[in-house]
Structure formats: C-alpha cells, structure tokens
Amino acid sequence: MSIDNLEFDVTEMGQIRIAPEVIEIIAGLAATEVRGIAGMSGGVAGGIAELLGRKNLGKGVKVEVGEKQCAVDLSVVTEFGTRIQDVAAEVQSNVKRAIENMTGLEVVEVNVHILGVTFKNDEKEEEVAVSPSPRLR
Numbered sequence: 001m002s003i004d005n006l007e008f009d010v011t012e013m014g015q016i017r018i019a020p021e022v023i024e025i026i027a028g029l030a031a032t033e034v035r036g037i038a039g040m041s042g043g044v045a046g047g048i049a050e051l052l053g054r055k056n057l058g059k060g061v062k063v064e065v066g067e068k069q070c071a072v073d074l075s076v077v078t079e080f081g082t083r084i085q086d087v088a089a090e091v092q093s094n095v096k097r098a099i100e101n102m103t104g105l106e107v108v109e110v111n112v113h114i115l116g117v118t119f120k121n122d123e124k125e126e127e128v129a130v131s132p133s134p135r136l137r
Helices: 020-032 043-051 084-103
Strands: 007-011 014-018 037-040 061-065 069-079 106-120 125-129
Touching: 014 020, 020 037, 020 061, 020 069, 020 084, 037 106, 069 084, 084 106
Parallel strands: 069 106
Antiparallel strands: 007 014, 037 069, 061 069, 106 125
C-alpha cells in the first residue's frame, strides 16, 4: 500500500477515484467528534499552515491506501480527566465506521497516538505535549 495510490472502482459509467487527502479529512473529522478529544496534533507543518490562515482538515492524520483497504494513523490531544484508553478505542471505532461507510474501503487498522493533554482553566486553555518517540517521526 502507498499513500500515492488512489482508491478506484470501475463502474459502467467509468472510474471512481478517492484521493488519500479525502480519507484523511474523513478520519480527522470522525476523530474530533469523539468526546475527550481536544484536537488533532499536526506537528510543525500543520502549525505553520494554520498560522498562514489555511485550516488543515487532515491535520494529524496519515493514511496508507490500497485498492480496497486502508490503514490510518492519528495524532491527537486529549482532554485532562478523560480515560485515555476508552477515548482512543472510541476514536478507532468512529474513524473505522466513518471511512468504511463513506468510501467502501476496508479499514485494516486505526492507530491512535496520544501526543498531548489539554488542561482547561477558567480563563485559558493550556496544552502539555510530549515528545514523540523517534519511531513516530
């Protein structure tokens, strides 16, 4: 599988192609719908894009797409006080369901990487991030 591949289906009318970026957006939106997820963590490139005024809807999402299957890696920030294992499991389920329902692809894995925790104060929100391990870079 390669991120450069496009999902395609041949019908009587022609081919249907789904770009990997579309799957990234679906996965990112499905992940942020889960209670306990404060946001996606896109690293330096995502932060620069946001500073330039471009909202990156696929921020913190990496996909590998084959002809009929895909794998997803998500980098997220959780809210303090939530049970991380439960939140991550719900993210996996929601992302898998959304991609399969919208694209027809079989999702073979959804890997959730927790890269930070958000603490909410009365006046401001503070985020504490952890340094990713070398294998996640």
